[in-house]
Amino acid sequence: MTKTYLITGGAGFIGATFILHLLENTTTDIRVINLDALTYAANLENLRSVANAPRYTFIKGNITDAALVGQIFDTHKPDAVVHFAAESHVDNSIKNPNIFVETNVVGTQVLLEAARTVWLDKPVTKNNRFHHISTNEVYGSLGETGYFTEETAYAPNSPYSASKAASDMLVRAYFHTFGLNAVITNCSNNYGARQHGEKLIPTLIRNALAGKPLPIYGDGKNIRDWLHVTDHCTAIERVLENGKAGETYVIGSNNEQDNLTIAHYVCGILDGLKPRADGLSYTTQISFVEDRRGHDRRYAIDATKIREHLGWQASYSFEQGLAETVAWYALQQEQSSAKPAA
Ligand SMILES: NC(=O)c1ccc[n+]([C@@H]2O[C@H](COP(=O)([O-])OP(=O)(O)OC[C@H]3O[C@@H](n4cnc5c(N)ncnc54)[C@H](O)[C@@H]3O)[C@@H](O)[C@H]2O)c1
Numbered sequence: 069m070t071k072t073y074l075i076t077g078g079a080g081f082i083g084a085t086f087i088l089h090l091l092e093n094t095t096t097d098i099r100v101i102n103l104d105a106l107t108y109a110a111n112l113e114n115l116r117s118v119a120n121a122p123r124y125t126f127i128k129g130n131i132t133d134a135a136l137v138g139q140i141f142d143t144h145k146p147d148a149v150v151h152f153a154a155e156s157h158v159d160n161s162i163k164n165p166n167i168f169v170e171t172n173v174v175g176t177q178v179l180l181e182a183a184r185t186v187w188l189d190k191p192v193t194k195n196n197r198f199h200h201i202s203t204n205e206v207y208g209s210l211g212e213t214g215y216f217t218e219e220t221a222y223a224p225n226s227p228y229s230a231s232k233a234a235s236d237m238l239v240r241a242y243f244h245t246f247g248l249n250a251v252i253t254n255c256s257n258n259y260g261a262r263q264h265g266e267k268l269i270p271t272l273i274r275n276a277l278a279g280k281p282l283p284i285y286g287d288g289k290n291i292r293d294w295l296h297v298t299d300h301c302t303a304i305e306r307v308l309e310n311g312k313a314g315e316t317y318v319i320g321s322n323n324e325q326d327n328l329t330i331a332h333y334v335c336g337i338l339d340g341l342k343p344r345a346d347g348l349s350y351t352t353q354i355s356f357v358e359d360r361r362g363h364d365r366r367y368a369i370d371a372t373k374i375r376e377h378l379g380w381q382a383s384y385s386f387e388q389g390l391a392e393t394v395a396w397y398a399l400q401q402e403q404s405s406a407k408p409a410a
Pocket residue numbers: 076077078079080081082083103104105106107108109110111129130131132151152153154155156157171175201202203204232254255256257258259263264
């Protein structure tokens with residue numbers, strides 16, 4: 069039977085990858101409604117290959133617009149919401165926290181309320197699912213040892229992670245108070261094609277090829293558990309379909325790398341792919357900059373629960389994933405610099 073998924077933020081990095089995954093890689097008959105406000109972080113080019121697909125509908129709109137969201141629920145009767153839409157860049161949240169509360173907290177509340185009203189007060193079908201996409205950043209920062217699990221206490225340190233933590237709490241409350249069939253996934257840092265240029269890996273590649281400094285915060289020793297975006301999408305699909313209502317699943321791949329190491333890997337790949345004219349390594353462009361305020365030191369995930377309960381684990385090797393990613397951005401850059409000026 070055909071199912072309809074309302075996907076929010078589908079023109080962003082992970083949402084677009086998830087939509088492509090659903091529409092191109094599966095044999096199931098899923099219709100996708102993509103609600104996205106097209107902020108600076110969106111790129112509809114990412115979805116060009118499916119833009120005219122019969123199973124795909126794009127709606128430009130804001131998740132904080134309760135009238136619009138209610139109308140979408142009434143018209144399209146989604147079986148599930150997969151909620152990606154967010155302000156997602158920590159640096160921006162330090163400069164302008166307000167929009168983070170507006171989109172990440174109020175926007176989530178608007179979606180939850182629409183789901184409650186339509187799914188629980190006047191149900192058409194049963195078991196409609198609300199899947200909230202969240203981040204491991206809600207757990208704060210780890211020391212040199214230990215891992216985040218579903219039991220880790222929340223301790224967000226940036227306005228971004230605080231707003232995501234607040235949205236997680238609302239989802240939790242709608243499950244406990246109203247019985248909304250909700251699941252939350254808290255994932256580690258994603259990398260891959262189609263990420264906005266403001267994030268670490270695209271910035272390193274762009275600046276390297278442009279002959280600019282590669283900015284590394286502080287001492288470069290901040291550690292993240294890097295997961296390929298395709299692996300994140302398969303995990304989301306698994307939890308969406310088989311996760312237990314009211315549960316949280318942390319997602320990661322046991323791939324801890326510090327920022328400086330990431331920069332060295334990226335430079336090494338580019339040295340092979342597009343050697344500098346002077347024969348020097350791109351590592352000579354690495355430049356340390358003043359640390360981000362409140363910069364979390366280390367994130368690491370223990371993904372035992374999703375592995376044991378739902379049989380998911382990451383399949384990309386970091387070596388392969390990063391090489392493909394660097395090649396993708398390098399090609400994008402080549403194509404955009406080859407375009408004649410408008
Ligand atoms: N990128 C990561 O490494 C990572 C890791 C874990 C969790 N997450 C979470 O995954 C989700 C997606 O992250 P991403 O990296 O793809 O983000 P992104 O910034 O690339 O994309 C966000 C998308 O949401 C849309 N959007 C923003 N505000 C909106 C609003 N008010 N109404 C409708 N649409 C709006 C934007 O236009 C954009 O298309 C976020 O919820 C983020 O917290 C991201």
